[in-house]
Amino acid sequence: xNGLDRDSMxxxxxxxxxxxxxxxxxxxxxxxxxxxxxxxxxxxTLLLEQADFAKGTSSRSTKLAHGGVRYLQQGxxxxxxxALHERGLMMQNAPHLVHNQAFVIPAYDWWGxxxxxxxxxxxxxxxxxxxxxxxxxxxxxxTIEKIPTVEQDGLRGGVIYYDGQFDDARLAINLAxxxxxxxxxxxxYMKVTNLLKTSEMVSxxxxxxxxxxxxxxxxxxxxxxxxxxFVDHVIQMDDPEASDIVQPSQGVHVVLDKKFLPGDSAIMxxxxxxxxxxxAVPWNDKVVVGTTDTPxxxxxLEPRALxxxxxxxxxxxxxxxxxxxxxxxxxxxxxxLRPLVKTSEGKSTSQISRSHSIIISVSxxxxxxGGKWTTYRKMGEDAVDKAAMxxxxxxQESRTKKLHIRGWLKHIDPANPLWFYGSDSIxxxxxxxxxxxxxxVIHPDLPVIKAQVVWAAKHxxxxxxxxxxxxxxxxxxxxxxxxxxxxxxxxxxxxxxxHKDESWQKEQVAQYQELASGYILN
Numbered sequence: 001x002n003g004l005d006r007d008s009m010x011x012x013x014x015x016x017x018x019x020x021x022x023x024x025x026x027x028x029x030x031x032x033x034x035x036x037x038x039x040x041x042x043x044x045t046l047l048l049e050q051a052d053f054a055k056g057t058s059s060r061s062t063k064l065a066h067g068g069v070r071y072l073q074q075g076x077x078x079x080x081x082x083a084l085h086e087r088g089l090m091m092q093n094a095p096h097l098v099h100n101q102a103f104v105i106p107a108y109d110w111w112g113x114x115x116x117x118x119x120x121x122x123x124x125x126x127x128x129x130x131x132x133x134x135x136x137x138x139x140x141x142x143t144i145e146k147i148p149t150v151e152q153d154g155l156r157g158g159v160i161y162y163d164g165q166f167d168d169a170r171l172a173i174n175l176a177x178x179x180x181x182x183x184x185x186x187x188x189y190m191k192v193t194n195l196l197k198t199s200e201m202v203s204x205x206x207x208x209x210x211x212x213x214x215x216x217x218x219x220x221x222x223x224x225x226x227x228x229x230f231v232d233h234v235i236q237m238d239d240p241e242a243s244d245i246v247q248p249s250q251g252v253h254v255v256l257d258k259k260f261l262p263g264d265s266a267i268m269x270x271x272x273x274x275x276x277x278x279x280a281v282p283w284n285d286k287v288v289v290g291t292t293d294t295p296x297x298x299x300x301l302e303p304r305a306l307x308x309x310x311x312x313x314x315x316x317x318x319x320x321x322x323x324x325x326x327x328x329x330x331x332x333x334x335x336x337l338r339p340l341v342k343t344s345e346g347k348s349t350s351q352i353s354r355s356h357s358i359i360i361s362v363s364x365x366x367x368x369x370g371g372k373w374t375t376y377r378k379m380g381e382d383a384v385d386k387a388a389m390x391x392x393x394x395x396q397e398s399r400t401k402k403l404h405i406r407g408w409l410k411h412i413d414p415a416n417p418l419w420f421y422g423s424d425s426i427x428x429x430x431x432x433x434x435x436x437x438x439x440x441v442i443h444p445d446l447p448v449i450k451a452q453v454v455w456a457a458k459h460x461x462x463x464x465x466x467x468x469x470x471x472x473x474x475x476x477x478x479x480x481x482x483x484x485x486x487x488x489x490x491x492x493x494x495x496x497x498x499h500k501d502e503s504w505q506k507e508q509v510a511q512y513q514e515l516a517s518g519y520i521l522n
Contacts (some may be wrong), residue, residue: 003177003459004186010209012185013046013216020046021393022384023205023220025192025234028058029168029373030356031226032175033380034387039184040403041384041396046218047176047184048207050191050230051301052467054172057228058373059471060336062253062290063283065090065098065164065374067127069268070277072119079355081126083374087164088130090374094171094405096412096422100132101165101281102265104146106158106320120161135161146265149322160265165281168373169471170420173460175376177406188461190216195223195237195365202238202365211463221391224383225367229299229337238365245359246369247342248299252309253290255332255477256325260317261287269320278316286331286478289317296337303335304518332480332519341370358382364390377401417447428455442489445482448473453490457497465490465512480519487512 022038024031027049038045049055067084068076090098105120120135136159143158144150176186189210196204196217204219225234232244261267266281280289292309310333318324341357356371356379368383381398388395407422418425431451432439438451456462456472465487470476475483491505491512 004173004180004461005458006187006461006463009180009185009187009461013187013218016185018044019204020044020218020220021391022046022222022224022387023048023218024224024226025205026225026227026230027053027172027176027186027188028056028226028228029054029172029376030058030228030368030371030379030383031224032058032172032179033376034224034226034368034383035179035184035186035380036175036182036403036405037377037380037384037398037400038387039179039182040399041388042183043384043388043393043396045179045184046220047179047186048190048192048205049186049188050210052188052463052471053176053186053461054169054471056230056301057336057338058172059169060251060253060334061168061373062251062279063165063168063281063288064101064279065166067123067163067374068372069119069123069161070270072123072126073270076355077126080123082378083372084123084127085130086375086378088127089377089401090166091130091132091164093377093400093403094166094174094408094422096407096409097171097174097405097420098164098166101163102133102146102160103163103268103279104138104143104150104158104160104265105268105270106143106147106150107156108154120159123161132162132164135159147261147263147267149261150267151320151322164374165266165283166373167284167420167474169474171373171405173472174406174422176461177459178403181406186461188467189463192234192237195234197363200363202361202363221393222387223365224387225365226369226383228369229339231339231367231369235359235361235365235367238361238363242361245342245357245367246339248296248337249340250294250296250303250306250309250335250337251291252294252305252313252333252335253288254310254313254317254325254330255283255334255479256287256289256317256329257331258282258285258287260321260323260325260329267320269316272312272316278313278320280317280320284474284478289313289325299337302515302518303337305333305335309335310521327521330521332477333521334477334519339369356382358386360386360390366390417449418452424455424459427459428452431455443475443482443486445479446473446475446486448475448486450489450493453493454497457494462494463498465494465508466515468494469512469516476516476519480516484513484516487516
């Protein structure tokens with residue numbers, strides 16, 4: 001259980017003298033789910049990620065492990081059943097990161113409550129024994145008691161239901177560690193630049209180590225393309241004539257102070273002007289409000305919120321909260337791209353199904369796209385089933401339904417700032433016992449201590465200031481300005497652990513300041 005160490009992973013890759021059973025391209029939810037699935041079945045597994053784990057879409061979600069109430073309204077019942085089942089498994093397998101969250105749907109004079117009263121009962125039934133608690137109608141008074149800051153003008157009452165909430169980037173890191181604990185090899189900052197072929201069939205990848213510039217030719221029995229919004233790039237390495245299968249859609253969230261939603265309950269608004277649902281969810285002592293659904297043409301690793309998206313969220317939040325948020329109240333704004341599978345009907349992106357699709361090329365390349373965080377495990381299972389068939393690997397049963405994820409701890413204390421490490425928090429405490437100065441808090445506005453930086457460098461493959469502040473901890477999303485002030489200390493601690501010099505530190509701080517400024521509203 002030594003965690004993730006890039007140097008030793010690189011050594012494994014360079015000294016590996018056989019053909020990998022499964023090579024996975026992409027280190028987000030889908031790729032990591034497939035990697036845990038493959039490694040736990042006993043297949044030799046290599047995962048390569050061009051940036052950092054969960055750098056893209058998978059660290060930028062609404063942080064909900066949910067069945068998807070609105071998919072029920074759209075009639076996508078099979079997706080809801082699958083997602084509710086997977087939500088239950090997430091809670092069982094990573095209870096340190098996934099917990100029960102109450103949601104209140106406020107009912108006003110101007111929109112129909114009936115679907116939600118009946119619909120939520122259906123939601124409960126579909127969840128079956130993995131349900132988190134029964135939904136029920138609330139009186140106006142009960143609704144206000146649950147959400148003291150809800151807009152009371154025209155309020156008739158509400159409906160309360162239960163869903164799951166989690167920390168996406170932390171789950172990604174724990175999945176990477178779980179894969180490693182099961183014998184898998186994973187590397188971040190290792191960009192696949194091309195595919196290898198033998199008699200027209202995909203037989204491996206060419207990858208460039210972005211830290212050293214070195215190129216590796218790696219043979220595999222099967223390659224899984226799990227690169228999210230970038231799947232078309234990989235498909236086109238295989239077949240330059242292939243048409244795009246992804247219609248990317250941007251979702252934006254803003255983060256506000258807890259005072260805007262002081263209770264424990266989240267708000268779910270079932271219908272905004274553009275037909276989307278809007279969530280305001282307590283998270284890490286802040287409130288995440290989102291999201292939008294804007295079709296985009298260009299995909300990037302660092303998408304930016306559009307002005308109108310931010311305004312849309314602020315305006316809509318103001319309709320449901322007594323205290324209207326202003327631009328200066330926004331602590332951070334972040335954008336993510338959904339890899340939606342294109343439809344021929346030209347539906348709006350908010351209507352495109354969130355089910356996943358697996359496409360197998362004539363050359364044997366397995367591509368998986370679509371889907372959502374909640375169904376990551378099932379996506380991994382489906383992808384590996386197909387991959388094993390193509391590679392002719394010995395058939396193995398999936399073991400992930402009951403596989404505890406690294407950090408597994410049944411009871412956590414939310415008052416402990418290290419709660420999200422689960423069972424690993426003990427090791428971090430021991431670091432502080434040995435070196436008390438590592439117990440120092442880096443910034444008064446965020447409960448992060450120096451030991452976390454050391455731990456992230458040594459056991460979680462954090463390679464940059466951004467890796468630590470954006471994903472190993474969530475400082476960038478919780479308070480972008482405060483995270484900028486933390487950067488020099490983080491750079492210094494990382495440099496010490498990773499044996500980097502002062503010029504590396506300066507460059508890291510400058511890069512981070514520029515990145516984080518994109519999360520701050522002017």
